[in-house]
Amino acid sequence: MSSTTILEFQSVTKYYKGKTEPAVDHVSFSINRGDFFGLLGPNGAGKTTSISIISSLLKPCSGSCLIYNLDSRTHLNKIKHFIGVVPQDIALYDSLSANENLIYFGSLYGLSLKKLKSTIDELLTELGLIHVKNKKISTFSGGMKRRINLIAGLLHAPKLLILDEPMVGIDVQSKNVIRKFLQKLNIEGTTIIYTSHIMEDVQKLCNQLGIIDKGKLITTASPNELLDSHKDCNNLEDVFLKLTGEKLRD
Numbered sequence: 001m002s003s004t005t006i007l008e009f010q011s012v013t014k015y016y017k018g019k020t021e022p023a024v025d026h027v028s029f030s031i032n033r034g035d036f037f038g039l040l041g042p043n044g045a046g047k048t049t050s051i052s053i054i055s056s057l058l059k060p061c062s063g064s065c066l067i068y069n070l071d072s073r074t075h076l077n078k079i080k081h082f083i084g085v086v087p088q089d090i091a092l093y094d095s096l097s098a099n100e101n102l103i104y105f106g107s108l109y110g111l112s113l114k115k116l117k118s119t120i121d122e123l124l125t126e127l128g129l130i131h132v133k134n135k136k137i138s139t140f141s142g143g144m145k146r147r148i149n150l151i152a153g154l155l156h157a158p159k160l161l162i163l164d165e166p167m168v169g170i171d172v173q174s175k176n177v178i179r180k181f182l183q184k185l186n187i188e189g190t191t192i193i194y195t196s197h198i199m200e201d202v203q204k205l206c207n208q209l210g211i212i213d214k215g216k217l218i219t220t221a222s223p224n225e226l227l228d229s230h231k232d233c234n235n236l237e238d239v240f241l242k243l244t245g246e247k248l249r250d
């Protein structure tokens with residue numbers, strides 16, 4: 001692992017119980033400090049499985065995932081302080097207010113209540129939600145829930161933020177706020193791993209991409225490198241279709 005590499009996915013393979021095909025098949029890639037790394041692939045490609053291995057929620061059957069040189073299988077307690085995970089499904093309590101949800105999630109990291117309260121107010125302000133701080137999550141729109149879900153993964157100021165489809169089901173305004181916020185966070189030093197099916201967002205945000213399909217890594221490259229090496233393609237979506245094919249995955 002070089003001094004700038006913070007994550008090394010080394011020949012990782014994962015079979016789910018009862019399945020004969022691997023969800024992730026000997027996948028290797030590395031992520032450098034400061035990257036905005038887009039992990040792309042069609043439905044069922046293995047993105048969430050890979051992210052779950054990085055987050056230590058799943059163990060690989062073979063291979064390893066090193067984060068800051070620590071093995072994700074054996075150093076979960078240390079690693080969880082460096083990483084923030086924002087899952088694809090909204091993981092909030094509907095009957096609690098935004099503030100109560102965030103106090104709950106922040107307390108899981110052992111932050112002092114004083115520090116936690118000031119961080120919550122800061123992030124709610126940055127993401128345009130301070131005026132609904134004490135409103136119940138059940139009254140929130142999809143875009144507001146997505147932004148609270150994002151804040152919940154950021155309360156302990158992780159060095160590596162892992163986002164699984166953070167822009168799903170939200171309007172253009174919410175998307176714009178989240179995109180600008182993530183760009184700022186990345187410029188200020190947070191390394192980000194990002195999965196999405198929205199190629200326009202990926203092109204705007206990511207400096208490095210890993211494309212997987214049917215559990216196998218097809219390529220890692222920057223968006224510009226991909227566009228340069230596929231001159232017949234007009235945009236990233238065309239390159240993605242060329243590399244993964246037009247066949248439906250369902």
Ligand SMILES: Nc1ncnc2c1ncn2[C@@H]1O[C@H](COP(=O)(O)OP(=O)(O)OP(=O)(O)O)[C@@H](O)[C@H]1O
Pocket residue numbers: 016017019022023041042043044045046047048049050
């Ligand atoms: N808990 C599970 N048990 C069994 N098989 C699973 C499980 N989770 C995922 N799979 C299978 O593993 C493969 C990879 O799934 P995964 O969710 O990682 O893909 P993905 O790229 O995140 O897809 P999507 O874009 O649809 O979210 C798929 O074939 C999926 O059906």
